[in-house]
Amino acid sequence: MNTHGRIPPARSVDEITGSRRLRRMRKADWSRRLVRETQLTVDDLIWPIFVIEGENRKEPISAMPGVFRLSPDLAAKEAERAARLGIPAIATFPYVEMGLRDDTGSHVLDPDNVINKATRAIKHAVPEIGIITDVALDPFTSHGHDGILRDGIIVNDETVAVLARAAVAQAEAGADIIAPSDMMDGRIGAIRDALDAAGFQDVAIMSYATKFASAFYGPYREAVGTGGLLKGDKKTYYIDPANTEEALRETEQDIAEGADMVMVKPGLPYLDICRRLKDTFQMPTFAYQVSGEFAMIHAAAQNGWLDYERAMMESLGAFKRAGCDGVLTYFAPEVAELLKG
Numbered sequence: 001m002n003t004h005g006r007i008p009p010a011r012s013v014d015e016i017t018g019s020r021r022l023r024r025m026r027k028a029d030w031s032r033r034l035v036r037e038t039q040l041t042v043d044d045l046i047w048p049i050f051v052i053e054g055e056n057r058k059e060p061i062s063a064m065p066g067v068f069r070l071s072p073d074l075a076a077k078e079a080e081r082a083a084r085l086g087i088p089a090i091a092t093f094p095y096v097e098m099g100l101r102d103d104t105g106s107h108v109l110d111p112d113n114v115i116n117k118a119t120r121a122i123k124h125a126v127p128e129i130g131i132i133t134d135v136a137l138d139p140f141t142s143h144g145h146d147g148i149l150r151d152g153i154i155v156n157d158e159t160v161a162v163l164a165r166a167a168v169a170q171a172e173a174g175a176d177i178i179a180p181s182d183m184m185d186g187r188i189g190a191i192r193d194a195l196d197a198a199g200f201q202d203v204a205i206m207s208y209a210t211k212f213a214s215a216f217y218g219p220y221r222e223a224v225g226t227g228g229l230l231k232g233d234k235k236t237y238y239i240d241p242a243n244t245e246e247a248l249r250e251t252e253q254d255i256a257e258g259a260d261m262v263m264v265k266p267g268l269p270y271l272d273i274c275r276r277l278k279d280t281f282q283m284p285t286f287a288y289q290v291s292g293e294f295a296m297i298h299a300a301a302q303n304g305w306l307d308y309e310r311a312m313m314e315s316l317g318a319f320k321r322a323g324c325d326g327v328l329t330y331f332a333p334e335v336a337e338l339l340k341g
């Protein structure tokens with residue numbers, strides 16, 4: 001029936017809303033600021049950077065505009081910049097020369113590998129910035145998996161033993177936080193034991209408690225040179241993206257084993273997991289806005305499809321709204337500059 005709008009409204013808006021008008025507080029910038037519930041600050045930022053052997057070496061990563069692989073000397077310079085901007089911590093990820101990669105990722109144990117060199121260079125240049133080192137075998141293995149591969153299987157316990165030793169080497173180099181990103185069972189407890197036995201009681205563990213078998217890691221694999229190497233997928237150790245309860249069990253387990261902080265990865269597609277972890281465990285909770293999320297915003301902005309700065313800030317603000325205490329993001333220095341005004 002076409003009424004041509006002639007049916008009078010049954011109730012006025014005030015009758016419908018009971019005179020509640022939510023737009024009242026949105027009317028001006030001052031009132032919006034006054035009732036704003038969450039705020040992103042520079043204290044929420046962790047900056048992941050890629051390191052590579054050499055000196056004064058800086059290599060672009062095609063899928064990550066503005067991101068480079070940096071030799072330890074340049075990484076230290078960037079750490080100085082981060083500290084000046086007020087960024088609390090840096091997370092390092094290595095690009096390992098192909099000749100140094102093998103089946104078991106043995107170079108991860110070398111006290112002089114590029115990750116440990118970078119830690120020492122950064123600590124020397126900027127002792128006041130926090131250094132988070134990634135513990136996983138994927139940048140060191142010839143097959144790109146996070147663990148030791150035997151007869152087509154990623155062997156858990158043997159991998160854990162290597163990771164625990166690698167964590168001690170990283171702590172010896174000066175790492176403040178060890179961040180295992182491999183998802184092997186029992187790694188948090190084994191790393192805690194190893195750190196304590198070596199006298200590193202004060203070195204913390206940020207567990208990648210819920211790391212999903214995600215498509216959003218693509219650009220990262222270019223950055224660390226594992227993309228072309230990886231045979232198969234990581235579904236036997238990363239979590240199925242369809243699962244929430246399993247993510248909770250995984251996190252509960254990591255906390256019981258001694259994790260000081262927990263992380264959700266990737267970030268934006270998993271905000272529900274961030275919220276559930278924070279509400280359930282009340283732990284320091286972080287999200288990793290991964291390479292693919294960073295690349296998507298860049299790609300859309302390059303096409304003129306969305307406003308780069310606004311999309312960047314909104315995506316990061318979402319993590320605070322979802323209950324995160326902070327976020328690992330490749331946008332960190334840009335955001336810190338923006339927040340400084």
Ligand code: PBG
Binds near residue numbers: 138218289
């Ligand atoms: C693996 C690891 C990954 C990332 C960091 N460490 C995922 C992977 O390659 O499977 C992804 C980070 C990113 O995409 O920004 N230990």
